[in-house]
Amino acid sequence: MTTTEIADTRERLRAAGLRATDQRMAVLTALETHPHADAAEVFAAVLPGLPDTSVQAVYGVLAALTDAGLVRRIEPAGSPARYELRVGDNHHHIVCTRCGAIGDVDCAVGSAPCLTPAGTSGFTVTTAEVTYWGLCPDCAAAPLT
Amino acid sequence: MTTTEIADTRERLRAAGLRATDQRMAVLTALETHPHADAAEVFAAVLPGLPDTSVQAVYGVLAALTDAGLVRRIEPAGSPARYELRVGDNHHHIVCTRCGAIGDVDCAVGSAPCLTPAGTSGFTVTTAEVTYWGLCPDCAAAPLT
């Protein structure tokens, strides 16, 4: 990470009203390298640079960043929560049913159809979230065991 | 539950290759009364009729029924797993962000658009799952606290 990138990351945190701590910088950097990482993976990625970091700090940082809108949290069924930097657009995810790998998917037809379902049982819909399930390229190519 | 319904439930289990135990009958009955119930709610519903039932049995029964295709398991983010009897159709769910209530939603435009996203990063898509988030009628009517 260059000096400029460091300053930039710091600025993003400050703009969100958060203090620019080493841990937060490290978590943001880790998520750039590891998209869709879970808390344990983020922790593992942060540790080499900041050996005294605690797991709880990672959870706290991720929660703060998520609240501030800098990070998006996704929770596929059967998987621990995962985090990504791509926020503000309405993209969805595809999860490999065999290995759990996650990929980004842009909505096929824009956001409109997914957001206007018929018969919502009286509920007021604010957001729609789509999870696709399938096989990642690696698992599709691998032999059945 | 009438005698006919009991026999019918028993037959459904047998047809799925499962033994018709009291616990499984009770869980199926509980899910008829409590759609979208989680394991704890199913357990609570089963207990009056079968006081010796264990929580683990409920988990085991729900897993067996899910494997057999008699029950569908849904896991909204931030909520324990929930179960429903409605299987075989491609309906989705809407979750109340305030109280966690769940409603059924039929796909607005059939299954086609949701199942054919653009740019799947090389993944092979098999199923699509939509979760809508919003407010249930009760919470929408209730004052903000």
Added chain:
DNA sequence: GCGGTATTTTGAATGATTCAAGAGAGCAGA
């Protein structure tokens, strides 16, 4: 540089779910 407050560290607890071993019950065949 200092002080006040947001964050992190340390340590422990929680909730949902699963694992394992032995007791018990359902069902196919006699």
Added chain:
DNA sequence: TCTGCTCTCTTGAATCATTCAAAATACCGC
């Protein structure tokens, strides 16, 4: 109807992801 095999349940404990709480620390405006 009775028997035995096997699947299922009970009992007891463990796991994983995550959160709570109190004290130590570090960031940032002045």
